[in-house]
């Protein structure tokens with residue numbers, strides 16, 4: 126698939142079939158996801174992957190079991206893979222303490238960073254993952270973790286300092302996956318016209 130087609134076709138998927146993703150395909154997707162630019166080539170992102178029945182470890186923490194039965198997108202809970210994209214600030218602070226970067230003045234603490242690049246880079250990896258899924262015919266949803274993040278990280282043994290910027294559910298979309306999109310924000314809001322987004326020369 127051409128890159129432009131993948132960009133045009135990519136839409137968040139909230140309805141997955143039961144079909145698993147082969148280990149080879151998952152490895153390929155994760156390899157593509159990590160091939161992103163990163164500040165100072167710090168590469169301070171990691172992916173924590175839950176597969177198959179293990180995905181319930183994610184759901185049972187972030188969506189109480191009694192709420193799962195009446196969840197608006199039951200097909201999302203069937204996603205065979207959940208990836209937590211983890212940002213690690215200290216990798217950046219340490220990298221910017223190295224001789225070639227020290228002059229930037231970002232090597233002391235997270236507070237000295239006008240833009241926390243650990244989130245920027247992690248988001249780029251997420252976008253690569255979403256596009257790689259689209260190119261393979263898979264569906265994916267990037268979504269927020271709104272409940273029990275500390276407990277989740279502890280359950281999964283994720284070390285202190287690694288922060289998930291959300292979660293990515295991926296899998297094979299059902300034939301009716303488009304209907305779940307109809308309930309997402311993109312169905313009720315138009316894409317902003319390009320003239321409103323782009324400012325050339327002056328605002």
Ligand SMILES: Cc1cc2nc3c(=O)[nH]c(=O)nc-3n(C[C@H](O)[C@H](O)[C@H](O)COP(=O)(O)O)c2cc1C
Nearest residue numbers: 135136137138266267268269270291306309310311
């Ligand atoms: C930072 C970010 C957070 C999002 N959080 C959620 C979320 O928590 N739940 C959800 O269903 N979709 C979430 N989305 C998906 C957006 O709703 C979706 O990208 C948007 O409506 C445009 O639709 P499209 O991606 O299908 O084109 C999020 C997207 C981004 C970029």
